[in-house]
Amino acid sequence: MKSKKASAFLGKFLFYCGNTIIGIIFVSPLVWMISASFKPEAKIFANMNSITTFFPVDASLDNYFEVFRRINMANVFKNTLVYIALILVFDLILNSICGYALAKFDFKGRKLMLSFIVALMVLPMEAILLPLYIEMSQLGWVNTLTALVVPFIAKCFSIYMFYNFFHDIPNDLIEAAAIDGSSPIGTFFKIVMPISKTVYATVFILDFVAHWNDFMWPFLVMTGEDKRTIQLAVQSFFSTSPVHYSAIMAALVVSALPMIVMFIFMQKYYVEGIASSGIKG
């Protein structure tokens, strides 16, 4: 009895140890980044041959002061949030109704559209940068919010996630609504949307993170300090030569914070959301 208890305890202990060690390996870059953000420039790449590189030495807030002196954070956050919010509002509505129609309606061209969307999912942004820019300039959108928002509303991947999720919603539910006299459009907004919070939360997080990390596109289409988005602000620290990693690390921590906070709060929805859109039937 006693030894059984002891071995159970040992098992538990080893389980936690294993998890902790693996966890540390995974979290180390984040730790290194945070620790480096408090170090003076000369110490960041010092001791890279030992674990001590992960601890803050000569810690100070100087790097953060520099970041906040050089960057108008309030304005940067506002710019970024405005454009991401605009994208997300349209993204969540347009992509979800598209995914819903593909999943639940029977119409000519459905199969074709689905193939089209899956096929386009693999297109790398880097390969169409310049043509897309030329299109923007011909539309007269360069240096406007429109260029940041409109091209990125429709996303194959989001449509695909919504499609997968809605595919699993029982047809009875929809038919019941139809018999009650609800139009297909009404059914979607009144019945389907309210029970699909998780998939909306997942797409929200995924697209938020993706746009939060956007650099190249805002860099190309936007000019002017007052129009800076968060990644442009971070990259502005890479501009100087020689590059000063101390300020960069502090800027990166500041830029990652909102995402970390959001992830912690939305983790529950996220897991469920992925679950429901990941597996079919």
Place this chain on the structure above:
Amino acid sequence: MATSGNMSMRKRGERIAAYVFTCPAIALLIAFLMVPMVYTVYYSVFQYQVMRPDDIVFIGLENYKKLFADPDFWKALKNTFYFTVLVVPFQLVLALALAMLVSKKFKGVAVFRTMYFSPQLTSMVVIAVLWTVLYNSNPNTGLINSMLVGLGLEPINFLTNTKTAMNAIIFMSAWQGAGYQMMIFLAGLQGIPRDQYEAASVDGANSLQQFVSITLPNLKGTIKYVIMITMIQAMKLFTQPYVMTQGGPQNATKTMVYYIYTQGFQKGNFGYACSVAAVFFVIVVAMSLILQKLTAED
């Protein structure tokens, strides 16, 4: 609208609704994904120096002729496939293992999940900068080599040896991406009915047998989905070689997207880059259609 209709009227309403629902998204995709793609194909038959847009010369299929004779193009294609073929199973196994570790509820499980997921929340540029230093060839300046030497092993030139450079990037990428796939598996694991396990353990099946006979079959759909999204990500590999190796040594880490980017922008051969992009489009679109066929079976 309030009157309930018969079957055919409902079908008609559904069809109208379908077009209303799909049109905005499809229209936007055509405008901002298809149109640039068409442009890309269009420019691929021109000689186009990126700084001289007013002076482009039609040269027919010259770029394509050059491309098929270009060893760098083939190398980049090969590297892209090599990366994809290795990173997908590696990341899949890693992600599944992590998910198994934190699938059950225990104290602190949320903390561990967040830890495994955290590389997703750190910008890829930072991760690449950090790993470049971790992989540093000199044991005096690189953590991993300092550990190897500590264990009595020879140091490895991870990023400067043609044999190890791509593998080093594969390892790092799998580590970075596993957290996301872990979340998907986690969700899949939670969907497996408990009683299947209970029945199996009554029959005396050990945990390995349970994993093979219950967990894996139940995760079939999830695994397919994970393979698909990991492949899509893998084919687009760009940031890691761009930051860590600049495609070298000896083109060992040059990928398609990296090649398109450096040809089009760094060297200014925009017309040529477009032809590479066009061929790449054909390959990836074909691949994803095949993939779609395979995953749509059941």
Place this chain on the structure above:
Amino acid sequence: MKKKIISMLLASSMILTLAACGGGSGSGTSDSSSGDQDAASGDAAAITLWQPTDKESVENWWVEKLDEWNSEHPDIQVTREAIDRSDSYAYENKVATAVTSNDLPDILFVDGPQVSYYAANGITIPITQYFEDTSDFTESTINQCTYDGDLYAISATESSVAFYYNKDMLRENGVDVDDLDSRTLDNPITWSEMRDIAEKCTTDSYVGTHIVMDHGEGLPYALEPMYISEGKDYISDDGSKADSYVNSKESVKTTAFLADLIANGYANVDPITDEFLNKACATEIGGSWEIATLEQSADFDWGVTYYPVSDDTKKAVSPCGDWSAAITKDCQNPDAAAEFLQWLMATDNVASYAAAIAKPAARASAYDDEAMAEYKEGARALIVEQLQNTAAPRPRTPSYSTFSTDYAEAMTNIFAEAASNGTVDESYIQEQMDGVASGFEEDYETYYAN
């Protein structure tokens, strides 16, 4: 609800038609110079300027100076846009995209070796007529900014590279530090002396030297003087030929010398950032900007001497070049832009700008200014001495981008091969350099040879 959806549909189909109508190229809007909207007030010229974002002291300098200029010149209002590039390629991408839509600013800051590239492609216009007397500027900067006989850009600041050494480490390994300290420009250290020092100072805890500044433009920039000193530059003087230059016997020998340092483990093939500062190497081929960092953070005794010379020729050469201001083809009022540039490049502004950015000034007279006092002696005076006597600009050729990318790639390959095998294979070096030469010729023949 229905109304909303229909309006959304309408909006997106409108976008679609708009996009579809935009076929063809070069039909951009003409009134696009991005600063024009600021010029609401009458017929004042509005000049916009692009420059990479810089450190705080530089940003503050611009705010102060532009206030001064704009209040004194109501007819020429200047706006500066700080471009948040992630690396120099990103900045070029932005220029490339702006070119397609005629969205270039009036004044564009360009890195030294890119001046020819932009000039040859007609992105920037000659400014010779606005800067008739350039004798006060260092010869090298004027050379770097000249293409096809015309001045295309003008620079306030310069850069250089020299040989830094950690005196503590050198003494530990029995190297005569006093000898190094006492070198003059007539008697700089030679390659073999550099190799000796590197060999002696390679220990278990640090390597002897550092020759890889980065894996991009840093390579051709920092290493070019080695090639010139040995007798052959990368490219012919007229910028049209690389064959029998970068792949010449002399160039292969120079490259072999460098690769040998790596093969023997005297230098790291992938050095970390701040390797010298972090005491992981005893000496380094390092940029002039290191002086400020070392003064601020080094906890050891260090010195700096002239760029090493070839044993065969003893010819002293050093790198140079920095970001320069150019006027673009989209500028509506070049006279106004030039007037501003003339003011910007006046001695007192050059001096205070150079002080703010902590780089050596490109004008001789600027060094008389109080702001430049620290360049009178010590490490900084050595840098100025090099700039005024031995500086050689990078190749002035429109195909520089292609050359630079290919050369950096070839050197990375050569160094990686040397590090992996522990020996230098000259036939491999020849093969790689032949590749660089043919890549250059192809680009030059395709776009610039008429």
